[in-house]
Amino acid sequence: MTETALPLTASQLVLRAKQRELEAVRQLAQRTELVDAIGRLIHGLQRERGATSVWLASGGQRFAEVRTQAMAEADQAEQVLRQQLAGQLAPEQAAGAPLLTLMAWVLMGLEQLPALRAQVARQQLDAAASVAAYSRLIAGPVELIFHIADAARLPAASRLLVALLHLVQANEAAGQERALGAVLFASGRCAQAQQQRVLHLIDAQERSLQVFADFAEPALRSDWEARQLTPEAARLERLRRTLAMARPEAPLDTRHSDDWFEVSSQRIDALWQLQLDLMARLRAECESQSRQAEQDLQDSEGLLQGLRRHPPQHAGAVARFFEADPAAQPVPGPDAVAPAADNAALMALLQEQAARLARMEAELDNARRTLHERKVIERAKGVLMSRLGMTEEAAFRALQKTSMDQNRRLLDVAEATLSLPDFAFGPTPGVPHV
Known part of the structure; x- marks a missing residue:
């Protein structure tokens, strides 16, 4: 006799998202x-x-x-x-x-x-x-x-x-x-x-x-x-x-x-x-x-305890969770299983979660841009060092000089350097050009 799997609910996914956040913090x-x-x-x-x-x-x-x-x-x-x-x-x-x-x-x-x-x-x-x-x-x-x-x-x-x-x-x-x-x-x-x-x-x-x-x-x-x-x-x-x-x-x-x-x-x-x-x-x-x-997870578990007992039965319920104007939601019919109050609570939790993740992503962009710039410039220096036999300081000065001469950002010059084909650099002194 096979065991029937319980249907996946929105509350389960919300809680799993909260657990993943906690795991990410602990890993960090x-x-x-x-x-x-x-x-x-x-x-x-x-x-x-x-x-x-x-x-x-x-x-x-x-x-x-x-x-x-x-x-x-x-x-x-x-x-x-x-x-x-x-x-x-x-x-x-x-x-x-x-x-x-x-x-x-x-x-x-x-x-x-x-x-x-x-x-x-x-x-x-x-x-x-x-x-x-x-x-x-x-x-x-x-x-x-x-x-x-x-x-x-x-x-x-x-x-x-x-x-x-x-x-x-x-x-x-x-x-x-x-x-x-x-x-x-x-x-x-x-x-x-x-x-x-x-x-x-x-x-x-x-x-x-x-x-x-x-x-x-x-x-x-x-x-x-x-x-x-x-x-x-x-x-x-x-x-x-x-x-x-x-x-x-x-x-x-x-x-x-x-x-x-x-x-x-x-x-x-x-x-x-x-x-x-x-x-x-x-x-x-x-x-x-x-x-x-940890506190967010505990709060969410308490808030969604009722929803785990009464999972939404209709696909239309999910759409209501993301409705911008809660007052515009249709009134549940008599066949609705999940209480309206529980649906509204889950909707508010999902909206708060989505807004917070969006804020986090925006804040992370600046850090990512800085790290990306460092990575690209280091790679461009490495290309000049390997292809032209430059020292690290000479390679960086060459990128800086090109940036100033052409009035372009150093990052743009580094990206352009990485996009050049091998033959653009010419033969390296002392190394046969194939």
Whole structure:
């Protein structure tokens, strides 16, 4: 004897929608902890990169103890991140293929870390090469944060994640700046390629921090603005000018090395503290959203309890739920099963749900546009780097110059670059053109 399935009702669908909202909030709360673990690993690797650059530039004479401590902190952060990544495999996390693939790339990068450290220990890399190697390693975790921000679908949390992503990018640029500046001062010579890279990193920080300011809450923006007025920030600007104004291959005063590392580290620490504050705000937002979603679900279950007992029998009832003017609805006939009051309650709930989702979608659009712009520009830079053999900073300057010369948005120029066929770029110097 087969069991007859009960007919699907509107109330069941409404409740399922509410449950999905609650699941999405809980998933985001777990992803927030993953983002925190990623941020701590990045911070640890940045410290290791900075200490390693000085250690190599000084021939192993300086920062040995700092480097050892930084490696231990990075290892500890890696273990925490691995636990968080393992948690994403739980069915309730619903981690999709793109997220799992990025997680795999991050782990593959971390598996190369012991070999990189061994090369450094044997001094088989110079300081600049070590900065590049650590920066490539850090790029994977940064991209993982981008994916999590791009996948978020809760407006307030999405804004905070966009702010966080660009704060992490600014911090990473500041970390690279610290490492390369330390190499220049410690070596006592202004290498032009590294000098240009430092200038590019300063510009990259300002661009990322502008987006952070656009999306962060006023209190966090004010906090960062106040940090720019400290004596340490002024010292960093003076040293930046020293590097910017130095002629290529000109000598640099090695006595500035410690001062540079100190003030640039203070900038990074200020950005890191801001990142911790932003993470705390993100956690609080997730907790607030979770409580609200749970309350909404409970309220909806109570409101629809009667409707589950008396499901609507006629298709015309569904149309009445979406009627703009409730007074214009026809009066139910004597054969109607669902009470008119219950139908009106469900109609009001559906209309409120639809309006709220529409507001959420509108609020998310701005965050999505910002992330899309970042993605397109990064891809365009990559195309120029691979097809024309440009450095990252040269590729970005080329996009910027075209944008200014043609009076077009940078995004439009990047999209046009991606649409060009391979032959439009011509043969790359030193590479046969097929």
